[in-house]
Amino acid sequence: MDGMDFEGTLGLVATVWLIGSFLLMAQSIQRGRSLADELEMRHPRAYEELGRPRPGYFDSVRRTRFAVFVAKREYDDLGDPSLSARFETHRKSDARLVPSILASGALLAVFALAARQ
Numbered sequence: 001m002d003g004m005d006f007e008g009t010l011g012l013v014a015t016v017w018l019i020g021s022f023l024l025m026a027q028s029i030q031r032g033r034s035l036a037d038e039l040e041m042r043h044p045r046a047y048e049e050l051g052r053p054r055p056g057y058f059d060s061v062r063r064t065r066f067a068v069f070v071a072k073r074e075y076d077d078l079g080d081p082s083l084s085a086r087f088e089t090h091r092k093s094d095a096r097l098v099p100s101i102l103a104s105g106a107l108l109a110v111f112a113l114a115a116r117q
Contacts, residue, residue: 011111018104021097028094029055035083035090036066043078050074070094 032055040047047053053066069075075087 007111007114014104014107014111018108021101021104024097028097029057031090032066035087038083042080042083046078
């Protein structure tokens with residue numbers, strides 16, 4: 001395999017990796033919405049006091065509030081161990097997803113720069 005075929009193959013792998021990461025992100029948003037719905041059903045007062053946090057694709061106050069709620073582990077204050085455990089799993093999953101998206105995007109940028117030369 002010559003150098004051009006190898007670079008093309010790596011570029012394809014990076015593209016598939018990036019697309020896969022974005023699909024996982026969409027799945028994560030759906031899981032987050034499910035958790036937000038469950039939070040609203042189990043703890044309606046807390047949900048309202050928290051500003052009705054809900055993840056989404058576009059920047060919004062509710063999305064930001066959800067991200068802060070999860071990042072600061074505010075779900076531990078609910079006194080609901082099973083829901084807290086699910087939020088913790090969601091938090092850890094998202095923590096792994098962001099570096100994956102960044103790494104695949106960086107890899108694609110390196111290949112784009114290499115291809116220009």
